[in-house]
Structures are given as C-alpha cells and as structure tokens.
Amino acid sequence: MSELTSEERRMVTEWAEGLRCPLGDRALGLLGAYLAELWEWNRRMNLTGLRSREEVVRELLLDSLMAGSILPAGGSLLDIGSGAGFPAIPIKICQPAVMVHLLEANARRVSFLRHVIRVMRLEGIEVFRGRAGEDWSKRSAGGYSCVTARAVAPPPQALRLGAPYLAPSGRMLLFAGEDLTAVVNSIDPQLQIFSIRLEQVLPYRLPRKPTLRHLLVLAKRDADDPVREGH
Template identity: 30%
Template sequence: MPHAPVGSAEWKSLIIEGAKALGICLNQDTADHFAVHALELLKWNRKINLTAITDPLDIAVKHFLDSIVPSLMIPQGAALLDIGSGGGFPGIPLKIIMPSLSVTLADASLKKVNFQKQVIRSLNLRNIEAVHARAEDMPRDPKFANAFDVIICRAFSALDVFAETALPLLAENGIIAALKGKLSEKEIESAHIRIGKIRFESEVKTYLLPYLGAERAMVIFKSRIFLPS
C-alpha cells in the first residue's frame, strides 16, 4: 500500500475509499477537512505529545477511519461527549461528518485542549467545544451532569472505569460507546455490572480496519428502552 503524504489527493482518496469499505459515504469536502485536522496534528505533534501515530496511512486509518465508525449508530442531533479526546479523536471527525451533532471534547491536558480549539477554529466548526477537565469532575457542573445522549472514548485503559465515569454524565436513555482493540468477555461483563444490567443492554460490534486488516471492537451500552419488546 503506497504511503501517500498526509493531505495529498491520494491520501484523501484513501480516506474516501476506506470509508466505503466501512459502509460510510464521504465526499471530497469531508476529506479536505480531515486533511486540515491531520496536518495540524503533525504540526503540533512536533512540540507536544499528541500521538505516536505519524505514518500517513496509519493516521488515515487508525485516527480518521476508526473515529467515524460510531457514526453508524449515533442519532442525528445528539449531544455527544468525547472523553479523553487527545488529538480530537473521535469527536472532531464525527462532528465533521455529522454536522447536526452537539459535541463536547474533554481532556485533562490543557495543551491538548488548546490543540483541539485550534482545529475547531481552522475548520470553522460550530456547536462544538473543547473543555479542559477531568471526566470524573465534570458531573459537579450542572452544565454537564446528565447532559449527553452519547458518551464515547478511545483513550481508556479499563472499560469498567470508563463506563462508570460516563454514567453521571449520561442523559436518560443515552448511549455509552467505547472503541478498542480486542476485549475479553470478562472486561465487558465487569463494565456492564458497574453501570447496571437492568438499565443497560450491552452490544459488541467488531470490524476490520481498511487497508491494515486490524480487528477493532466497539462496545455499546444502551438503555433497554431502545430495544424492541
């Protein structure tokens, strides 16, 4: 697979074709926006530690294509919180392809939040904010408590800790989603117990990343009200 430079026409084509393999239709404008984000990421990464992923193909696949997979299950117009957003993933790519979303990016690193704000300005995105905060502290602010229809995260070590942290920020009938590599049944079960099996149904969707073939998993906890009777 040729490694087209980030932001090049070939790199953008990789994004568009890779998205098709995931069942997602992207246009050229979206790919252009992704390129702006990616180039800012590389620029800032020379000064602050935003990502260890710097190979052009890996950036396209592991950052952008992986980030947009949840768009297949996120309702239009939802209020979405991205916990530990880091370089803006998955929150910014999701906002780009789903403009109706109201997005909050949260990170404990002020430098990373400043980067996110720069990307938001560069892309002239509306109805999205980057917040310097620890997720554990956010429920104390009435603005954030029980405020989000979808809470998502890629940068977590323990699924059960993430799920428990997300719970007081989740709106009624909301969805908690986690993107990760391989997950054990034990890890999913532990998280499910933490947030309550009676209230939530768990679902695991596995998929292969285009071009790389790496297996990924999206774990979803959703209110049982969404389930058919």
C-alpha cells in the first residue's frame, strides 16, 4: 500500500488532531493509497485541476477531514457531484461505519471512483452515475442522515439539489469562502422552502492559506421542530 510522504503525514496528522479526530495507521495508510491512485489517474485525466500532491492534501483532503469531524460515527451520506471523491472517500476512510453513496455525472470520474473503491477494498460505499434532481433514481430521496455537495454548484443551488435527499433531522454540509454574510443571505430563501435551519458555522483556515473559510451545518427540521418567524 502506498504511503503518505512524511510531510503529508505530518500535515494530515496535525490537522486531524486539531479537530480532535486522531487518525490511526490504517486510516493514514488508506489515505496514502487513495492519493497515490488519484495522482496516477490525474496524469491521464484532469481530476482535480491542482498541480501537486501537496496542494491536493491541503486544499481537498484537509477540507474533507473538516467535514468528517462533525459527522456521527454511523448513519448514511450522499455526496453529490463527487468528482475525484472529496469529501466522501476520506470521510469513509476515517469513519468506516458510515454508509456512503457518491453521485457523479462524468463517466471517467465514475470509473476512477469505482476503481479506487475496488482496489482499496472499501465496503459500504457505492458510486452512482447521474445528477441530483434530474436523471438519478428518487428511491433515496428523503433518506440520508447527511448530504454533501462540495464543489458541484454555488451554495443556493447545492442546497436546492441536496435538500430533498435529507432524512428528518438530517444535516447538509456546505463549504463556503470568506464572505459568510453573502452566502447566508443567498441560501436564506432555500432554507425557508425546505424547512432547514442554519445550525452551526465553523470558521477555519487551511495551513499556509490566509483566507478564512467556513463550513455551514444545515439541519432539516423534523415535525416537532417549531419554525420561528424569520428563521
């Protein structure tokens, strides 16, 4: 199994410990194998648009661990527009008990994701080719405890795509940049439509990146959750 370089391992380990989600040798080994496969395939097809493995670790993997740190140990995850597998595959590696579905429209990326899952022998994870809200089966609508859509669309559209797949009291994670106010204002109409509330905002900075980022945790209201006027 391919390993993380010493610098990659240090970066990932320190980040995970800072999130109070330390990683064992098995998880670190699987993350190394994942990055090795991704980088090999990236030579033949543009999976990430990034020019070095270090950038992939900092820009994509650490972001994924940020999302994984706030998910419960079990439950189910739908990742819409999975691309190269962020954040779903790192979340699966770090939380093996989570049942994960990846939804991706691009055939070559679907092939990569299925290859990675097969060679790494991951269980409880499946890739579907399709688009949310269009040609994908509705059998899972309203059934996931968590939905992610990291880079598939701007936050309002991502919320509109993912909200129908949330179970009652489920949570959707949205990645946002520095301008938090603009993002919150842009998604407010969708929050009302889908009976979702903004539960938590987690600000963070990636190593060697001065720009502040935000992870928005949106919670689906259940039948007993009162809707307060203006929220």
